Amino acid sequence: MNNFAKLALMAVALAPLPSLAHHSYSMFDMQKTVTMQATVVRFKWQNPHAFIEIDATSRTGTERWAIEMTSPNNLAQEGWRRNSLKPGDRITLWVHPLRSGARGGSYAGVRLPNGSTLGDVS
DSSP states (O other): OOHHHHHHHHHHHTSOGGGGGOOOSTTBOTTOOEEEEEEEEEEEOOSSOOEEEEEEEETTEEEEEEEEOOOHHHHHHTTOOTTSOOTTOEEEEEEEEBTTOOSEEEEEEEEOTTSOEEEOOO
């Protein structure tokens, strides 16, 4: 085995294993974006992913949804803060829904109660 192959093998063997454990976004339909009028139930600013729990208005009534976000560090770079959302806030939320049809999705963007927007709201 040549030196380059040995070096490459060592680099792979020493790679941080936790990076292999991170899940993909394959459970979300990233080609579809749903817009919802919602009331914030809870906003969890936590690692590894923040979450928004909402009550969304639908044709059949109110539905409880859980929206997964990226890490607080990434969200802060986008303008989010720990107190950006509070229980009772009325928001417009854009999400990539779960492929399974369950009431959940991946955060795409939000219009906050003050009218400002964060994320992709197109």
